[in-house]
Amino acid sequence: MLSRREQDTYSFICHYIAEYRQGPLLEEIATGLGIKSKGVVHRYVQSLAKSGVIELMPGRHRGIQLAGEGNHDDSAPVLPLLGRIAAGAPIEAIPDQQEINLADFFIAPGRFVLKVQGESMIDAGILPDDMVVVESCMTARNGEIVVALVDQQEATLKRFKNNQDGTVTLIPENSNMQPMVFDAHRVHIQGVLVGQMRSYC
Amino acid sequence: MLSRREQDTYSFICHYIAEYRQGPLLEEIATGLGIKSKGVVHRYVQSLAKSGVIELMPGRHRGIQLAGEGNHDDSAPVLPLLGRIAAGAPIEAIPDQQEINLADFFIAPGRFVLKVQGESMIDAGILPDDMVVVESCMTARNGEIVVALVDQQEATLKRFKNNQDGTVTLIPENSNMQPMVFDAHRVHIQGVLVGQMRSYC
DNA sequence: AATATAGAGAACTTTTAGAGAACTTTCAAG
DNA sequence: CTTGAAAGTTCTCTAAAAGTTCTCTATATT
Numbered sequence: 001m002l003s004r005r006e007q008d009t010y011s012f013i014c015h016y017i018a019e020y021r022q023g024p025l026l027e028e029i030a031t032g033l034g035i036k037s038k039g040v041v042h043r044y045v046q047s048l049a050k051s052g053v054i055e056l057m058p059g060r061h062r063g064i065q066l067a068g069e070g071n072h073d074d075s076a077p078v079l080p081l082l083g084r085i086a087a088g089a090p091i092e093a094i095p096d097q098q099e100i101n102l103a104d105f106f107i108a109p110g111r112f113v114l115k116v117q118g119e120s121m122i123d124a125g126i127l128p129d130d131m132v133v134v135e136s137c138m139t140a141r142n143g144e145i146v147v148a149l150v151d152q153q154e155a156t157l158k159r160f161k162n163n164q165d166g167t168v169t170l171i172p173e174n175s176n177m178q179p180m181v182f183d184a185h186r187v188h189i190q191g192v193l194v195g196q197m198r199s200y201c
Numbered sequence: 202m203l204s205r206r207e208q209d210t211y212s213f214i215c216h217y218i219a220e221y222r223q224g225p226l227l228e229e230i231a232t233g234l235g236i237k238s239k240g241v242v243h244r245y246v247q248s249l250a251k252s253g254v255i256e257l258m259p260g261r262h263r264g265i266q267l268a269g270e271g272n273h274d275d276s277a278p279v280l281p282l283l284g285r286i287a288a289g290a291p292i293e294a295i296p297d298q299q300e301i302n303l304a305d306f307f308i309a310p311g312r313f314v315l316k317v318q319g320e321s322m323i324d325a326g327i328l329p330d331d332m333v334v335v336e337s338c339m340t341a342r343n344g345e346i347v348v349a350l351v352d353q354q355e356a357t358l359k360r361f362k363n364n365q366d367g368t369v370t371l372i373p374e375n376s377n378m379q380p381m382v383f384d385a386h387r388v389h390i391q392g393v394l395v396g397q398m399r400s401y402c
Numbered sequence: 403a404a405t406a407t408a409g410a411g412a413a414c415t416t417t418t419a420g421a422g423a424a425c426t427t428t429c430a431a432g
Numbered sequence: 433c434t435t436g437a438a439a440g441t442t443c444t445c446t447a448a449a450a451g452t453t454c455t456c457t458a459t460a461t462t
Contacts, residue, residue, distance in 0.1 A: 060440085082313045240453075
């Protein structure tokens with residue numbers, strides 16, 4: 001199990017190699033992570049090597065490689081992205097075959113999924129039985145769609161607006177329903193909507 | 202076997218790991234359970250380890266793992282499914298922690314993704330810039346949403362209806378647009394819609 | 403009364419994180 | 433091939449954060 005800074009280090013190395021096609025210098029990692037001592041970085045890199053996620057060529061400049069590339073790659077959740085489809089036009093092919101990775105699309109720590117019941121967000125394209133991906137957080141910006149807990153008991157999915165006067169408005173995206181105004185202290189935000197998905201099977 | 206608070210502790214740990222993909226701190230558990238002393242939490246955690254439902258890496262920060270998941274696949278595209286959300290009701294928790302696997306959800310051979318342009322399916326909850334997952338096939342059943350090629354040049358996303366008289370109807374789900382009837386031989390189905398997803402970032 | 407559960411909190415140890423100096427090795431320019 | 437700057441390695445030191453080990457209290461149950 002990697003510590004927080006070890007994960008940061010590994011992430012930096014992965015991005016660096018993806019971009020520059022070679023291992024980073026210890027000092028580049030240090031700069032990238034906001035660390036001043038390359039000795040510290042060296043310790044993290046050794047630890048990553050010990051846990052097997054990178055391989056080292058000891059002593060060599062830029063002697064960091066990712067371990068086992070293509071190791072569990074075949075299971076990557078990817079689908080080909082063929083292009084755009086618009087009514088009345090041929091499918092507009094996207095040059096050089098792109099892939100979309102579902103993991104990149106939706107997955108991150110602190111996210112979870114809820115299944116939607118009811119039609120309160122139907123005008124925002126969120127239908128009953130859709131899955132919504134929510135990222136845990138306690139604040140939201142105006143216009144974001146949030147999971148909010150009212151009076152510690154009612155949880156709802158609504159568009160959020162802070163009225164800057166001690167009240168907030170929760171707006172259902174359904175022309176048959178009315179926006180609701182609450183004292184801010186009655187509303188606790190549990191997360192903001194970051195994704196939505198639906199299966200037709 | 203487990204006392205009430207030990208069960209609470211175990212439940213919190215399970216949910217935390219599902220959401221954040223790492224063990225919680227003792228103090229995070231304490232806050233989550235409304236306990237002020239991390240020493241108390243430590244006692245519960247030790248007890249859980251002794252009864253075998255979790256595994257500890259003694260001394261380590263965040264050194265709590267669920268038993269039997271020592272070599273869990275970190276790269277699996279999964280998100281925790283916490284429950285259902287309906288306007289006006291608390292989140293209805295789903296008993297025993299479920300996970301949804303994005304790969305199972307969408308990925309299969311013969312599927313591809315298209316990015317939607319235009320508003321022709323807006324009443325079906327498919328908005329511009331949504332991604333739609335399409336399964337290649339040449340026939341469709343009534344009511345399915347299809348990618349159809351008209352006169353070998355126009356590709357559209359519409360709901361499909363076979364009129365059983367040598368014609369088919371392509372129905373846009375948009376109250377401002379009209380269904381269109383074509384001779385069946387002018388319409389070639391390229392695939393049927395099996396999924397849809399949207400990112401709000 | 404004895405025991406199990408539940409919690410507060412202090413004291414202590416270990417892990418994690420970082421700074422920086424001294425040293426050795428690599429590598430490219432001359 | 434030499435050589436010196438650049439890069440990697442190995443230390444020691446510090447501090448904050450997190451885990452561990454206690455003792456003490458309280459309440460409910462047998």
